Amino acid sequence: VSGPIDSLQNTHVAAARALLTRKGRTAASSFLVEGPHALGEALAAPGLEVGEVFITDATADREVGLLRAAVAAAVPLRIVTDRVLASLGDTVTPQGVVAVVTMPSIALEAAFAAAPKLAVVLDQVADPGNAGTVIRTADAAGANVVVTTRGSVDVWSGKCVRSSAGSIFHVPIVTGVTAAAALEQARTAGCMALATAADGDADLDDLVDDGSLAAPTVWVFGSEAHGVGTESRAAADHVVRLPVYGRAESLNLAAAAAICLYASARAQRR
């Protein structure tokens, strides 16, 4: 019986390590998921394919339920040393297990086919932590679709997957489309389109007060540096500004998204 894999040159290990870069992920249409909790979510997600699992002996001993679920799904298990496992993650504290998961491929039309009540478009968002946090908040607010436009950060990066805290496996994610295409599809599906900008024509509080937010809505959030793009602004029913009562110049993207999405969620449930 051979021991745990200890070679970074092992073909499986090397192929998985290639997924630490966006180029490698795109080429293989796969990404990495770290930790028992996230792997459990990936195994439970309908339509998501877990390709293989790298796990240390110690973690395998501890995570019996997870191993059973992986075996039940016929996922190959590879026992590796701590050193190999650490090489597959980009965190300081690896959690003993890393899995290779096939990127879901969801077409824009399919994502909007069921007439979502709440959808989110991330337009050229650059920060993976912000993108993951917005996906998590969108999930919490009951959103049915998240779209990231061409030119946005890779949502399948380790940082974004971690920041989503499992929500990347709960909400259908469409990537690599233009903002114009996303908004056209959303409006065809019956959504009001709202973009956010500091110089918006509508105040969020006014939309809450006049009942507008009860309608099915797609929210567009723009990049941290440049805000929403011109095509999103042009296609939106309203460009919405959030009130700033103090001396801050603006809100962080994830904070602004939380306020907007929860305003919609509340209005839609009244």
Place this chain on the structure above:
Amino acid sequence: VSGPIDSLQNTHVAAARALLTRKGRTAASSFLVEGPHALGEALAAPGLEVGEVFITDATADREVGLLRAAVAAAVPLRIVTDRVLASLGDTVTPQGVVAVVTMPSIALEAAFAAAPKLAVVLDQVADPGNAGTVIRTADAAGANVVVTTRGSVDVWSGKCVRSSAGSIFHVPIVTGVTAAAALEQARTAGCMALATAADGDADLDDLVDDGSLAAPTVWVFGSEAHGVGTESRAAADHVVRLPVYGRAESLNLAAAAAICLYASARAQRR
């Protein structure tokens, strides 16, 4: 005439470099501020003392207004090479200027003396990005005080200062007190105390509906891993839960804080 400082052993440079660690900041009661925008905010902040400015030749040529403001405030300017400037920052893209700023020392009693309408306590919050983002959101929502409890992340770290986007210079920050002391002071000043937890006894939407949020309020947000501490829970008027409509287990701390603080800001202005 000597050229720009190029030695990392220069006494001013070495003293400033010591401020990259929490230990060094605490010992010197000073912290570092990076970039022209943040330095401008620091120079403009009442009661804040900028000790010295390290700047590259190129940045000095470009930022004439900033230099004038520094000279007007009698702040020593030290021209340094790119290499020295890079050694004073913890970002990949240094912005040409770093300043040493004395930590403001604000007593709990003083911070609450003016009966704030909206205050925030960060109870054992560990992530500097989250702490800075909450400070930024608190500023935007019009909060008058932010307190971080003993055991919380150092708000004067580079990451936290950057994440606050200047708001750390807008809102009085009290650090290093217990949650119990902060809540007692806030309640003495007339604030309702609200802590947040997934198993809270009150739903945020209900507090919005029944008008409770119009009262002066101190919000307590707990650590990312463990939530609010037992002493905060015990001292709070309500432990508030945020509704989760989808499958997310919880919200990110900064997202949750944004929703709560904006709910208060809106209710207080109706």
